[in-house]
Amino acid sequence: MEKAERSLAEPVNHVGLGETKVEVFKGLKQFSAHLQVLMIEKGLVLLLIGFLLGRALILSHLTPFALPFFAAVFMLRRNCAPLALMGLLAGALTLSIEQISYSFACIVIFLVSYRLLKNFHKEDTVSLPFFVFFTVMVVKSGFSYFQSGQQFVPYDVLMAVIESSLAFVLTLIFMQTIPFLSLKKRIKTLKTEEIVSLIIMLASITSGTIGWTLYGLSIEHIFSRYLVLIFSFISGAAVGSTVGVVTGLIFSLASVSSFFQMSLLAFAGLLGGLLKEWRKAGAAGGLLIATLLAGMYGDQGVPLMQTLYESIAAIALLFLTPKFFTNQLSKLIPGTTEYSNEQQQYLRKMRDVTASRVEQFSDVFQALSKSFSQYNIDALDDYEERELDMFLSHVTEKTCQTCFKKEQCWTTNFHQTYHLMKDVLYELDDGQAGLSQKLTKELDTHCFRPKRVEEAIQQQLTYYQANQKLKKQVHDSRKLVAEQLRGVSEVMSDFAEEIQRERENHHNQEEQIFEAIESFGLEIEQVDIYSLQKSNVDIEINLPYSCNSHGECQKLVAPMLSDILGDNVIVHKEECEGGPAGVCHVTFRSAKAFAVETGAAHAAKGGGLVSGDSYSTIELGAGKYAVAISDGMGNGERAHYESHETLRLLQQILKSGIEEKVAIKSVNSILSLRTTDEIFSTLDLVIIDLQDAVANFLKVGSTPSFIKRGSKIMKVEASNLPIGILQEFEVDVVSEQLKSGDLIIMMSDGVFEGPRNVENNDMWMKRKIKELETEDPQMIADLLMEEVIRTRSGEIEDDMTVVVAKVEHNLPKWTSIPMHLSFSKKKKKIS
Structure with a gap:
């Protein structure tokens, strides 16, 4: 029974123990929060700091800390100024009655003068140091005057100037720290001057402990070394040695006997920072080494063991310091790992916010696109019926209103009259010269005034057609806006996805590439890796101008990177600053798997200068290459303008990232709405993906294209009307998988339909292309153009354009350079 009772009681005890730990943790957290509020928000920490600064000395009798500290608290945290005053006076009282009198007089005179002269200055931080300077000058000179038997001694005047100058500088420092x-102070990155100001303030506070001992150990030495340990452990050798020098300097000014501490603290900060990779043990080891060296060769008046014990006490304080405190301080100092993580987190947050906003804009544009493109079919039918009723009402108002058969037609035989008027309207609206014989006979039989009714409908139809044309343009405009908004929405959505792609840290890879290239004998200054994805490598390298005077980047660095990364890397961009100290900034990127070489030949009708055809080769940013031909209707400048405008609009829209189908529909809408003239243009477009050589052919009213693969000729065609004829049409896309060496031959109708006395243009063109022995795109374009013109006996009866594109594997100009064996093992890590 006892065992059973114990076994039942044990889980309850464990649960109770867990709840107790949680309660203790909550209690400690609440106590820490209350203590933080009491010390910082209520200002008790200012009381303690004021006490230490009130008794801090320089050169054994100067006290420049009291008034600057009070003035800074009075300006920045006025509600806590009484606590600071109490602390300063209490600290001064520990020195002497004369010192508390001097500090009290300085503060009172400062307050009185500041209040009396408030109308002559603004309450800002600019005038405050000058108030402190003149207050300390006046009070110090006055005290020296009465202490010297009512006469000015040059030495006392000099000391007054020195103390006033120190007070001026300390005011600026305390204003920074x-x-x-304050709990309301936003945590931000510390600037260099703020770090130095914080160090000076901490060292000044520590100097207030001069003369205090604990078990024979100097408190000021323990805290000064602890201060150096904290900063060297967090920030490294540079900041650690700076803290040591500044703290030792302030201690040496406070007491000449402490001058030896400057070398000890500076050396400890340097060694601790250099050994910070070993965390707190490394910083502690640096202090111990500095203490032993300084103790053996430094001040002989201080026993080595006492100095060693003081260092051990400072090390103990370092190990007792919570990690939370050191991490929070690390986030404020540039160069630390915590600071870098904080910056990365901030950038990641900004990236997410930006991507979210772009996504919201994308959704807005998508919603607007749907709003513009949706139509209520039932409401549209009702609207057309109302339009017809309004049309017939205008006609009957001019004809039937005064007719004696009005009641018979529109009351007795309403449906018959209504349908008869509709039939007359539809026949006249078809563009016929007159009514059909059957409808004329029906109208004569039914109506007393048939000619008058016909004339009234014809007249009203003119206004009706103009109104319908205007409404059609409004409808077309809505469709254009909807397509454009949808395209913009898709582009912004893609952009949001690109923003989300966080740049990876490639520090190790950068070091490995740096080491590999330098081991080859090339001097480089910096390597920045932005992407190491296959077929999407992006690397920037800075090297001296002398190292690239003979094209070493293209001939050596790019081939080495190709071997290291296992990808075809080439020089994408190169910017060099000449001169002995010049630098070259070189961008290396992955070469595309395929390259396109083009050739073109064109001629205007009758050998003129202006052709109605236009062609363009467009290198898009997404690793695609586009070739386009546009044929404007007719010949001459107007046709040239239309075809050129078609390609210009298409190029701009495609470069923005909008899908090619949407781009063509947008161009069609713009051109059809821009003018009322019947000016049309064809479009022959092929977009080649340079990574996998897939070609998408989009043909709008254009002639067929041909693909030549060795002796095989393939025809590519699609059935779409020219741009500008129809507002709504579907773009047919024909996809073809190309191979290296394939030739794409595109031509306008002047070339395809140009040969004279040829019944089958397809067969003739295929035969001519097959007979070509060259694979040079420019020569093929010239030869085809020449063949067509020869069939016409040298006459050019239409604008003619031929564009030839050759797809080939993109082989590097320089082969890759294999690196040495020791680095080849690292290559897998990089790739």
Whole structure:
């Protein structure tokens, strides 16, 4: 029974123990929060700091800290100024009655003068140091005057100037550091001057402990070394040695006997920072080494063991310091890992916010596109019926209103009259010269005034057609806006996805590439890796101008990167600053798997200068290459303008990232709405993906294209009307998988339909292309043009354009350079 009772009680005890730990943790957290509010928000920390600064000395009798500290607290945290005053006076009282009198007089005179002269200055931080300077000058000179038997001694005047100058500088320093003693202070990155100001303030506070001992150990030495340990452990050798020098300097000014501490603290900060990779043990080891060296060769008046014990006490304080405190301080100092992580987190947050906003805009444009493109079919039918009723009402108002058969037609035989008027309207609206014989006979039989009714319908039809044309343009405009908004929405959605792709850290890879290239004998200054994805490598390298004077980047660096990364890397961009100290900024990127070489030949009708055909080769940013031909209706400048405008609009829209189908529909809508003239243009477009050589042919009213693969000729065609004829049409896309060496031959109708006395243009063109022995695109274009013109006996009866594109594997100009064996093992990590 006892065992059973114990076994039942044990789980309850464990649960109770867990709940107790949670309660203790919550209690400690609440106590920490209350303590933080009490010390910082209520200002008790200012009381303690004021006490230490009130008794801090320089050169054994100067006290320049009291008034600057009070003035800074009075300006920045006025509600806590009484606590600071109490602390300063209490600290001064520990020195002497004369010192508390001097500090009290400085503060009172400062307050009185500041209040009396408030109308002559603004309450800002610019005038405050000058108030402190003149207050300290006046009070110090006055005290020296009465202490010297009512006469000015040059030495006392000099000391007054020195103390006033120190007070002026300390005011500026305290103005920088007091805001950190507030819960409302936003945590931000410390600037260099703010770090130095914080160090000076901490060292000044520590100097207030001069003369205090604990078990024979100097408190000021323990805290000064602890201060150096903290900063060297967090920030490294540079900041650690700076803290040591500044702290030792302030201690040496406070007491000449402490001058030896400057070398000890500076050396400890340097060694601790160099050994910070070993965390707290490394910083502690640096202090111990510095203590032993300084103790053996430094001040002989201080026993080595006492100095060693003081360092051990500082090390103990370092190990007792919570990790939370050191991490929070690390986030404020540039160069630390925590600071870098904080910056990365901030950038990641900004990236997510930006991507979210872009996605929201994309959704807005998508919603607007749907709003513009949706139509209520039932409401549209009702609207057309109302339009017809309004049309017939205008006709009957001019004809039937005064007719004696009005009641018979529109009351007795309403449906028959209504349908008869509709039939007359539809026949006249078809563009016929007159009514059909059957409808004329029906109208004569039914109506008393048939000619008058016909004339009224004809007249009203003119206004009706103009109104319908205007409504059609409005409808077309809505469709254009809807397509454009949808395209913009898709582009913004893709852009949001690109923003989400976070740049990876490639520090190790950068070091490995740096080491590999330098081991080859090339001097480089910096390597920045932005992407190491297959077929999407993006690397920037800075090297001296002398290292690239003979094209070493293209001939050596790019081939080495190709071997290291296992990808075809080429020089994408190169910017060099000449001169002995010049630098070259070179961008290396992955070469595309395929390259396109083009050739073109064109001629205007009758050998003129202006052709109605236009062609363009467009290198799009997404690793695609586009070739386009546009044939404007007719010949001459107007046709040239239309075809050129078609390609210009298409190029701009495609470069923005909008899908090619949407781009062609947008161009069609723009051209059809821009003018009322019947000016049309064809479009022959092929877009080649340079990574997999897939070609998408989009043909709008254009002639067929041909693909030549060795002796095989393939025809590519699609059935679409020219741009500008129809507002709504579907773009047929024909996809073909190309191979290296394939030739794409595109031509306008002047070439395809140009040969004279040829019944089958397809067969003739295939035969001519098959007979070509050259694979040079420019020569093929010239030869085809020449063949067509020869069939016409040298006459050019229409604008003629031929564009030939050859797809080939993109082989590097320089072969890859295999690296040495020791680095080849690292290659897998990089790729």
